[in-house]
Amino acid sequence: NFDDQRLYRQRSGEDPEPITPAPDVERGDRYADLAITPDGERLYCVRERHTADGDDDEPTNTLVTLPADGSDEPSVVAEGHDFYSFPRVSPDGSRLAWTTWDHPAMPWDETTLHVATVADDGRLDDEREVLGGSGESVFQPAWSPAGGLHAVSDRSGWWNPYRIDDGEPVALHPAEAEFGVPQWVFGLSTYAVLDDGRIAVRFGSGGDYDLGLLDTEGALETIDLPDAYFPGSHIGTDGEAVVFVAASPTQPTSIVRWRPGEEPSILERSSELDVDPAYLAEPEQVTFPTGDDEEAHALFYPPRNPDVDEPHDERPPLVTLSHGGPTSETLPALSLGGLPSIQYLTTRGIAVVDVNYRGSTGYGRAYRDRLDGEWGVVDTADCVNAAEYLADRGRVDGDRLAIEGGSAGGYATLCGLTFHDTFDAGVSHFGVADVEALARDTHKFESRYFDGLIGPLPEARETYRERSPVHHAERIDCPALLLQGSEDAVVPASQAKGMIAALADIGVPHAYLEFESEQHGFRQADSIRRAAAAELSFYGQVFGFTPADDLEPVTLTPEE
Incomplete structure (x- = not known):
């Protein structure tokens, strides 16, 4: 329950009742990633314990167990690591598997898979490490109905599925393909084991993903899904049928059910x-040369609107999108709402290139690690090179190039405006302007993320300053729009306000919109509509066109 962070259970027809005690510190005990034993009597989960406000100590993460009826307080069964995830109980209830990692690693850097036997009182005995460790990322342990343990590991350089026997882990289907995703949140699942031992998997690379069925001999069958649907990072099963969240370039995100031997159903x-497909811009996979004689990847969306004749003597302006994370990936999923809305821009004559810069997931470990020590440099260079590549080939107008992104993508946006002269405008959604300030004032999960992206503090302080746009704003000579949530605890509003103050000092045209009660990522429909309208008004002013929409204009200060 969000209000008090306690766990509750609810019997059919009855009100919810708490099963964890009220903590000493209000909302101080937070629970996630629950696993219930086969008999339904006990559960295991991750607990994060916070101390009093103003205390500089990090919260403590542990693995706890408690009776499902709340008749006893949670007891710690595993402790000593900075982070825990994926507690999973074997089908007979005799064993528990889970993963851990420690600062400064992130879970896509290195994690360790543990297994222990479960005692009668729920405590754990004979704990041992069975997979992972230094330089290896392990994802989503899961038990088969027969009691076999599976997990995804990138020990080969790609997140591939393994079975963990008594000896060495056995690769089930070695391939240069990703069967896992970065663990940004709890509860992710990219595969599910069926009762007959076969495994339904999400697999692929480079934005091209499929649903597959992996048999017990390691053969992988690709399953055809309608409307170019592809599975996301939530797959479940009742043992016979598979249910998963799926996306498509032309259809809204949906819940799909598939049973082997049958057709998938939505x-x-x-x-x-109901959107006429004639209005939808479908992505083109683009691979382009970038820095260090390497290649990077992107999805290019040309403008599309059947109500408007394409001018023969004019190329479209381009918005270059940089995804957040930065350890993440942009996918060819239909974007109608949210920020940024690709289709909102393409139906209004603006081309979009969505960049999977070096450091993105989906292209193997080596590509993902390319951002190590290079955040703000490599990702920004790839955005620059993507825009210039399309302009050089006559796909877009090289004199009307913009960059846009949120969070880490907002940081790339501000870096693109500050350290390069390719772009004519930029839009930052809750972007990072001062990386040292952020590294010192963020939540536990990301508090050491920057050690790998830039370097440890205080040793790398000068590098942090060199890569912070707020300290070099005098280099910016084009308009900027900054959008920010007032209650953002990940990238606080002070970051945007500091950047706006720096732009005001040098007289660069800018606008700042702060949205009350919004956090890291806008969720209220009114906020999204207002932000999208502000973007279009901004691009119209910068690129020299008048939007057909009835918009509330955004005011640039000082006026151009």
């Missing part, structure tokens, strides 16, 4: 909005 769509 159970629920995230939107019933």
Whole structure:
């Protein structure tokens, strides 16, 4: 429950009742990633314990167990690591598997898979490490109905599926493909083991993903899904059928059910909005040369609107998108709402290139690690080179190039405006302007992320300053729009306000919109509509066109 962070259970027809005690510190005990024993009597989960406000100590993460009816307080069964995830109970209830990692690693850097036997009182005995460790990322342990343990590991350089026997882990299907995703949140699942031992998997690379069925001999069958649907990072099973969240370039995100031997069926769509496909820009996979004689990747969306004749003597302006994370990936999923809305821009004559810069996931470990020590440099260079590549080939107008992104993508946006002269405008959603300040004032999960992206503090302080746009704002000579949530605890509003103050000091045209009650990522429909309208108004002013929409204009200060 969000209000008090306690765990609750609810019997059919009855009100919810708490099963964890009220902590000494209000909302101080936070629970996640629950696993219930086969008999339904006990559960295991991750607990994060916070001390009093103003205390500089980090919260403490442990693995705890408690009776499902709340008749006893949670007891710690595993401790000593900075982070825990994926507690999973074997089908007979005799064993528990889970993963851990420690600062300064992130879970896509290195994690360790543990297994222990479960005693009668729920405590753990005979704990041992069975996979992972230094330089190896292990993802999503899961038990088969027969009691076999599976997990995804990148020990080969790609997140591939393994079975963990008594000896060495056995690779089930070695391939240059990703069967896992970066563990940014709890509860992710990219595969599910069926009762007959076969495994339904999400696999692929470079933005091209499929649903597959992996048999007990390691053969992988690709399953055809309608409307170019591809599975996301939530796959579940009842043992016979598979249910998963799926995306498509032309259809809204949906819940899909598939049973081997049958056709997939759509159970629920995230939107019933009926959009004529003639208005939808479908992505083109683009690979382009970039720095250090390497290549990077992107999805290019040309403008598309059947109500408007394409001018023959004019190329479209381009918005270059940089995804957040930065350890993440942009996918060819239909974007109608949210920020940024690709289709909102393409139907209004603006081309979009969505960049999977070096450091993105989906292209193997080596590509993912390219951002190590190079955040703000490599990712920004790839955004620059993507825009210039399209302009050089006549796909877009090289005199009307913008860059946009949120969070880490907002940081790339500000770096692109500050340290390069390719772009004519930029839009930053809750972007990072001062990386040292952020590194010193963020939550536990990301508090040492920057050690790998830039370097440890205080040793690398000068590098942090060199890569902070707020300290070099005098280099910016084009308009900027900054959008920010007032209650953002990940990238606080002070970051945007500091950047706006620096732009004001040098007289660069700018606008700042702060959205009340919004956090890291806008969720209220009114905020999203207002932000999208502000972007379009901004691009119209910068690129020299008048939007057909009835918009509330955004005011640039000082006026151009």
